[in-house]
Amino acid sequence: MIIQIFLIAAFVGILLYAYRKRKESLIVFLAIATLALAGLIATVFPDITIAMARAVGIGRGTDLVFYLFTIISIIIFFRYFLKFRKMEQQITILARKIALQEAKDPSQYDH
């Protein structure tokens, strides 16, 4: 099927990209590589996801993949949300320090 060719190309592309960036973060590389590999296997052997879905009581393999995708997305969203908030607070502290160092007192005002 044509869609399988596209999906295989996409997953291989993701794998290669993650491999090239492995030095920046090994954990992220391993996580992405695992997911891409799982996607690759599921594309080439769709029966596996069907068997796994049946084993946990879900009708279709696609549904299982969709549920997993949803859960992983929510976890990633919250992690980044918290990280973003923390960075915002760190930037605030830094900017405040600079602002306080450069403060002008009334003796320096323009008449």
Add this chain to the structure above:
Amino acid sequence: MLPRSNIALVVPAYNEGEKIAEILTELTTSGYTIIVVDDGSKDDTAEVIARYPVHLIRHPFNMGQGAAIQTGLAYALGIGAEIMITFDADGQHCLEDIDTLIAPIINDGKDVVFGSRFLGRAENMSWLRGWFIRGMSWLSRNMSQVVLTDANCGIRAFNRKAARVIRITQNRMAHTLDIIEEVGAHKLAYAEAPVTIKYTDYSLRKGQKMGGAFAIFFDWMFRI
């Protein structure tokens, strides 16, 4: 009697170039120490402020009113102020209320005094805003164990102890609830004092929109 120069007014200002000269003229003749925090204004706010004998701190970019208040309190501690008062730059607050506001700190040993428009007066406040703030006050009473009639009032007084321990981590408007929570968490002694809030065309245009109230709630729910 505490000399007025030992009382610092912390005035956060963001794009207030149009009106701030009028307010600073009044404030700088009052005898209080004036600390203006220009929160990364894009207009001529900083240039106007620089013409007045005030302490001027400029945030390198806009960080929000909560962040500006925290900066102002840190600065006020540094210059040795005994009492810090948060005071809006848009003309909502009245200098005449300050004596009432600081009395519980001086006479009764309170750490924080919150202004309350419901104990005092609110000029030109829409009924919708009034009820919304009452609702928010009810919510904060139940969630922070700090009992206030007005949880969203911008004029408040802090002694040095309170200014040292309170950490405002909500940069934007949710700092009003953040301060209340901090007062509860640090078991600070607090009181409320009647104040007058004057809603003018300018302050309504500049100030929080009603939609801002929902933003406050959202920020506060997702605080960390």
